[in-house]
Amino acid sequence: MKTLTNEQVKPVALSDYIVADPDILGGEPVFRGTRVPVVSLFEHLESDCPLDEFLENFPTVSRTAAVAVLMGAQELTLERARR
16 A cells, blocks of 8 residues: 655544444444445455455445545544644
């Protein structure tokens, strides 16, 4: 995965892609417009599942949303590391 510099990318608005609603899976963060928990993306990647396979398994999640969540996670990780 490429690491992008601050000049290359604007911050991701995770709220555009993730929602936590008590009426959907008890408030578990899910991809907006779906019932797919965001944690499932990370679990799939941790088990060496390619992104394309995750998207095949969860067709209601768009590639744009999955990549945005990964980029948001990257931004948060780098931000914390720089503190």
